[in-house]
Amino acid sequence: MSVVTDLTPQAAGGGRKRALQKTASKHHSWTIVVGMAIVGTLLAVLAYIPPFTLAQPSNAWIDGFTNAGVFVMLALGLNLVVGIAGLLDLGYAAFFAIGAYTYAYVASPFGNSIIGIPIVESLGSNVGGLVFWPMLLVGALVAATFGILLGAPTLRLRGDYLAIVTLGFGEIVPIVFLNSDAVTNGTNGIGGLLRPALPGMGSFSAINPWPYYVTMLVLVTVIMILCYRLVESRLGRAWEAIREDELAAAATGINTVTTKLLAFALGASTAGIAGVFNASKLVTVSPDQFTFIVSFTVLAMVVLGGMGNFWGVAVGAFTIYTINNVLLKTLNEFFDRVSMPILKDINFIELQFLLYGLALVAMMLLRPEGLFPNSRRQRELHTEMDEPGADELMGGDHELEQEDMR
Amino acid sequence: MTALPATSDAGSARAPAGRVFKLLVLLAIIVGIAWVAVTNLGADQAIEQLVNALTRGAIYALIALGYTMVYGIIELINFAHGDMFMVGAFVSLTFLGQILGLEGAVTNIPLLIVLLVATFAFTMSIMALVGVTIERFAYKPLRTAPRLAPLITAIGVSFILQNLVQLVYGPYQTNSPKIFPDTWVIEVGNASIPVLSIFIISVAVVLMFSLQLFIGRTRLGRAMRSTAADRDAAALMGVNINRTIAITFLIGSALAGAAGVVNGLQYGVARFDDGFQAGLKAFTAAVLGGIGNTLGAALGGFIIGFIEVGATAMGYTRWGPAIVFGVLVIVLVFRPAGLLGQQLGERA
Numbered sequence: 001m002s003v004v005t006d007l008t009p010q011a012a013g014g015g016r017k018r019a020l021q022k023t024a025s026k027h028h029s030w031t032i033v034v035g036m037a038i039v040g041t042l043l044a045v046l047a048y049i050p051p052f053t054l055a056q057p058s059n060a061w062i063d064g065f066t067n068a069g070v071f072v073m074l075a076l077g078l079n080l081v082v083g084i085a086g087l088l089d090l091g092y093a094a095f096f097a098i099g100a101y102t103y104a105y106v107a108s109p110f111g112n113s114i115i116g117i118p119i120v121e122s123l124g125s126n127v128g129g130l131v132f133w134p135m136l137l138v139g140a141l142v143a144a145t146f147g148i149l150l151g152a153p154t155l156r157l158r159g160d161y162l163a164i165v166t167l168g169f170g171e172i173v174p175i176v177f178l179n180s181d182a183v184t185n186g187t188n189g190i191g192g193l194l195r196p197a198l199p200g201m202g203s204f205s206a207i208n209p210w211p212y213y214v215t216m217l218v219l220v221t222v223i224m225i226l227c228y229r230l231v232e233s234r235l236g237r238a239w240e241a242i243r244e245d246e247l248a249a250a251a252t253g254i255n256t257v258t259t260k261l262l263a264f265a266l267g268a269s270t271a272g273i274a275g276v277f278n279a280s281k282l283v284t285v286s287p288d289q290f291t292f293i294v295s296f297t298v299l300a301m302v303v304l305g306g307m308g309n310f311w312g313v314a315v316g317a318f319t320i321y322t323i324n325n326v327l328l329k330t331l332n333e334f335f336d337r338v339s340m341p342i343l344k345d346i347n348f349i350e351l352q353f354l355l356y357g358l359a360l361v362a363m364m365l366l367r368p369e370g371l372f373p374n375s376r377r378q379r380e381l382h383t384e385m386d387e388p389g390a391d392e393l394m395g396g397d398h399e400l401e402q403e404d405m406r
Numbered sequence: 407m408t409a410l411p412a413t414s415d416a417g418s419a420r421a422p423a424g425r426v427f428k429l430l431v432l433l434a435i436i437v438g439i440a441w442v443a444v445t446n447l448g449a450d451q452a453i454e455q456l457v458n459a460l461t462r463g464a465i466y467a468l469i470a471l472g473y474t475m476v477y478g479i480i481e482l483i484n485f486a487h488g489d490m491f492m493v494g495a496f497v498s499l500t501f502l503g504q505i506l507g508l509e510g511a512v513t514n515i516p517l518l519i520v521l522l523v524a525t526f527a528f529t530m531s532i533m534a535l536v537g538v539t540i541e542r543f544a545y546k547p548l549r550t551a552p553r554l555a556p557l558i559t560a561i562g563v564s565f566i567l568q569n570l571v572q573l574v575y576g577p578y579q580t581n582s583p584k585i586f587p588d589t590w591v592i593e594v595g596n597a598s599i600p601v602l603s604i605f606i607i608s609v610a611v612v613l614m615f616s617l618q619l620f621i622g623r624t625r626l627g628r629a630m631r632s633t634a635a636d637r638d639a640a641a642l643m644g645v646n647i648n649r650t651i652a653i654t655f656l657i658g659s660a661l662a663g664a665a666g667v668v669n670g671l672q673y674g675v676a677r678f679d680d681g682f683q684a685g686l687k688a689f690t691a692a693v694l695g696g697i698g699n700t701l702g703a704a705l706g707g708f709i710i711g712f713i714e715v716g717a718t719a720m721g722y723t724r725w726g727p728a729i730v731f732g733v734l735v736i737v738l739v740f741r742p743a744g745l746l747g748q749q750l751g752e753r754a
Contacts, residue, residue, distance in 0.1 A: 157742055167686065168686060296565070299558075354565065356562070357562040358562070365559070
């Protein structure tokens, strides 16, 4: 592309605007902190009152909410890529896997023997667990690096290719982890990871779900704030411009490749953080945790929640996770217990993907903006669908890059 | 890469310089593969593996045609197309196993021919119907929606197909009657070539040839080409766009059905998630050949077959998908228009 520009927000006369934005963002950040605190407390209370206590013990609820939180993080990150920048990433689980394995190399005896630094052995679990906190950043960086490596060649092409390349990448990463036995311990994966630790508190325990729960809440809050601030920045507006019309965005001086690459890398880094957290919680990583099922589940969460709207996506992710792992399981057990004919033979958990499929199709046909839409996105989707000639724009808008590539 | 400029404009599919370059590339690939095969395996093994690769390639090529036709005409990566292949395999095994009650090989040649024709006809017509139905309800309403919408719908359709099959046939492999006898082989030197492989390759070649004729010579084929080139202009010229797109889906799905039949005859099993990997490989084949180009898709299918069989022969079976994916990325980086460039959809 010949259009090159820098992304630093130094446009003339931008000072007043930036001041305005700053207050807006600050306001937003506090809304998010307060909102997350309320949600976190409410969920914790729910776990201790009937009818929820009837389905499973309170600790199991808290633990389940923490797992749901991992998917909320993933959905927030994917929303940045799919919902805001409009790039279809079908191999998002690959970055989740990369984050998790990054942590495993630093925080397990097996991983340490590969990298040659005996962190676990020399520091022990109480001090060694402190490594979790900086590893959140390292995991994000490593995942972002892979995102850039994958995105750099493919983001120049039209969007459809990105979808298929990421699909392939998502398929390949678990295969690589599975087959490189010497470095990744193959099918069994890497076990015995350190749990996170805090100074004065020591290592998180396997029985008490609360420290993980609180950590999850903090991480989700931070990611949410970062997402909102990014979207309100110049970069965020560039993402939305590209999503709505790439050719017009390029014409206004946005470097589309760099901008898309940044969205891709930032989305990947969120998955990296989620990966590190999830690995530290499960204390084991193995290739089967990161199949395409994870990628598609997260995508369904983003689409159903409402592409582009962070709160909507978070709610979508949380709801879908809870439906999958609590409601369907409970339904199974319930119908087994009362032994209803037909219904007891149905495995509701197996139906999960049939439901996703139906939901994805129905959503795209009836309400493409999702359950909790982003207002701009909603307008965009509806005007384009109502305009008879709008398909020309979509059909032809990426031709330039392809021609350049040859 | 200096020979490339001639191919950078869309009309160059007929330019002699571009054609020579493409032929040279092809020749180099074929000679390279043949050289690696013969030096590593010896001539007899190499012949057997060649036939094996062509058989697999034929299946991928049949699937790739559906991807490339749909992409050529409405620029949609039909993620559900790999699953159409899988459904085709199940339709064929249901027809042979449940409806006709067959189990093993049929050695009576006239009966075998009748059975094969019936299976292909049955599976391909059912799949054509499924394909057109899906297009009507899932993709047609989204024809003017933003690009992301039909892509996501296609993923949804893929889930639905997989899980419906899983509900009916369960999560394990289902046996598909291998009615074509395995024991029929032709001896060439010390190598033995299964007649089944020759049959599969011929079926694929005949289908592809008919498709070429259909697209090149018939009125409907011309309607398809004009719709791919410029939908609005085609509509102004009196082409029925909706019908043309429906026919594209019909043909693509029928070909996927044929691939499903052939797959059942060759491997004798089918599973609900077979379509995912096969679809990914077939899509790579379509991109490799030049998406939108039907000849390219056929060529790409055979190349992917060679790559995969080559990887298996050298002991890298587990890395097969990774190698195919590597090929996809390399093609996209260095030659996104594919080996044969665009022919059907001369837009990009």
